[in-house]
Amino acid sequence: MRLFTFAAALALLFLISCAFAVSPLQMFITYSFEPDAGVTYISLLCEGNYYLVSSGGREMYVVDDSNGSTVQDISKLTALLKQDAQNRASYESKISSAISFPSLVNAAKETNEAECLQYIGDDGDPGCTGRESCLVSCLSVPQCELIVHSDGFLEAVMDWDFKRKEFSSLLGAYSDGIDAIRFDSQAIENKISILSNLSSLAANMSQNSIFLAKTDAGCVGPNATLRCYEYCPQIDYSASRISSQSQDLASLKTALSAIASQRARAEAIINQSAENNAYLSSRGKDYEDFRLRMKNDIRTLKAESVELAKTVTDPKVASLISQLENISAKAKNYSEAGYYKKALALRSQFESLSNTTFDLVDIDNAQYVSFALEMESFSEKVKNSAWLIGNESVSYYGANLSSLKANYSAPLTISNLSEANTTLSVLSASLAAETASKAVQAGNASQPVQLPVPPATQQQPIIPDFVWIAAIVFAAVLVSLFFARYKKRSA
16 A cells, blocks of 8 residues: 555656656746747747747747757758748648649540530541531531531530630640749749639630520520520539639749748848847846946945035935935846846936936035135135225125125025025125225225225235236226326316
8 A cells, every 4th residue: 555655656746747847948948038028939840849939029049949959050040941931831732733733624624525525526537627627527426417507506616626725735834844833933923824824715615605505694585695505514624723723823932932031031040049149148247237337326426415415405316316226226126037138228227317416416516615615705805805995894794794604504405505605696796896886986086095004913814816916907997097087187
């Protein structure tokens, strides 16, 4: 009993292993494509166990399911694809059908045609070759002799005899060089043209008066237009077989064109294989480079945002960094699930957003530094203009500057920074206007202006170069105004 239980367990394990067995083709697909690649495959109708694997509507590989290898030799791949194209088009059966067609047509018409020839006396020498010989032939047969002088009968016999000979001649022309249809589309076209003529002849002969019965259309009634003798049995000239053969040859021509294109198809498949193989070999490194770029950018931006927050608080920076972290997490999830293309597709979005964030941090820093420098510059301008604008104005600007510093001390919001810059600009404009106005007043004075003298104990400030330049220009203006006024008085 135990032995039986053990054997049953082994059998069950074997069945389970078989159920979960993965074919070499399936292993190849799992390795070579990502889960969302939309992979399809079809078995090639050729010798061996080959599959054509496509992804996203593009033919990518031909895989041998016996070992999971891909066909990379162009000659072998072309041969496999040609076999498949031929078999899908039933190429050999269509060739065989085309070759056997004449014998089948001859067999179909043989019995009744031979019988009709006997009825008109055309089954011997010299036979019916013209009006006189056809008449002689018909008179040799008692039943034909009885009807030969009926209106139109002999003409109908002659017409049929002529067309049946033409039909046989065309069948012979069809058979000549029939093997050429294996590789020559023009040969196929020629055979289709012959079939078209055979079809017309078959349709015409079926309406000959010697075959029509009095019950056929056009043979009876007040509107009858045909003389219907019903002299010979209807002959099967294979009208439906001719039509079918014409269609087979048309599809054979299409198949021949497809077979001829398999070399180019094989080259395209090998190119697609190489492209996908290159992607597979580089995707790991490409993603790792992208991952490190995301990690470094986010880390750097976070550090810079901490420094920025000491002087300027910009909520947009934090929002952008959060978006970058979301992209990074999304890419990580994609890669862990095997969707490397989706992960790498996020690269351009991340890089653009990262550059925007770095630029914003730089702009925010630059705005604050510019504001701080403008504050220092304004303070220097007030000091350097004190001798001209007077102590009262110096006190006024000093008080405003102190208030500005108190109200807009770091860290500033972007809105506060904008307000502070506006306020500072107004003060700077006011100082510039006052300085210019008092400079003009000083130049217009008839007596020298008594300028305030700094206390002796006051340490002289280090005056920047731009102040010296401004002073020289200001002095030149005063001198020119003085001489202008002097000339005006002299005049």
